Amino acid sequence: MSAPREPARGSRDGNPTDIGWFALVREDLRAHGGRLDAPGFWAVAVHRFGNWRMRVREPWRAPLTLLYRAAFQAIRCGFGIDLPYDTKLGRRVRLEQPGAVVVGARAIGDDVVIRGSAILGVRRRKGDDGRDGDGDKPIIEHGVEIGARACVVGAVIVGHDAVILANTVVPMDVPPHAVALGVPARLVDLRRLVAPRD
């Protein structure tokens, strides 16, 4: 997954390009069960708005930026969902639960599900100034499911349709369709873990 050379992160609209803005947000709402009271929907909607505003030229962008920042802080404080607009977000991403969700990823694919208190971010802070390197963040491919309180840390790639089970810590790449479990994660066979249903 080699990203094409892009201008500085967050300097332009990073929303999916194959769909209009309103259709995109309507789709996000559907992904959250059509519920307007789903915190995850509002977090994603504010993220989409933060990206859309980058199409507007200065100085008209300034009030939108102010509005975006206020909304971002409200989501961060009120719901505890920290989803900066410069994280590249695919379509129909679902944030299931509010509370301590930190989404510091380079990119998140379509149809990803992220559950409560999951954390995506850097593995180690860089240097003495405590600054986190951006290239140090994970890439989540499409269809991945990230369990509650799971942590995906470092410059890793989680392959498409993989499952990160709850409380799992993933400091390494996960192949497509794999299931990761444990601290640190091992790849397991989900069918052996879960008793067969008759």
Next chain:
Amino acid sequence: MTSLSRVLVEDLRTYRFDLTEAGLWVTAAHRVRAATARAPAPLRLPVRAATALVDLAADRLFGIRLPAEVELGRRVRIWHHGCIRLAARAIGDDVHLRPNTTLGPARGAPDEPASWPTIGDGADIGAGATILGPLRVGTRAFVGANSLVLADVPDDTVALGVPARALPRRRTEAAP
């Protein structure tokens, strides 16, 4: 008082002057309260009221709880917020803490400073780590995300797992 202002400026720098970071407010309130603990009542009581308000907001809105008894080092950084309870005897200088971290007494022990852990200078505590009991996390130790620490972590080691096992830090990860 000059030393308080210097420490607060240092905290501001640690948080890159981002006043929206809840950790910065909690840290500042904690320092101001500690610095005015022996001040005469006309100064102490309004300060106590203000810091109590900050603490209440931090607890209810952001989910960060830092008891007044904690001996807090300099340049401590609390990244993000949510489900953070920091009941430690002492937190050293340059410690980094992250969401969902719990420091506190082990099961069955009374919830008082004597049964809380001590975090050494430069320790880096991963998100979701739980550190329980009157133990010591060594200087520059690294506690992995979602780890459960129930025993001392030696200096310069990596503790990872449930319960955590200590591994020597890899050479590539050695502190500069």
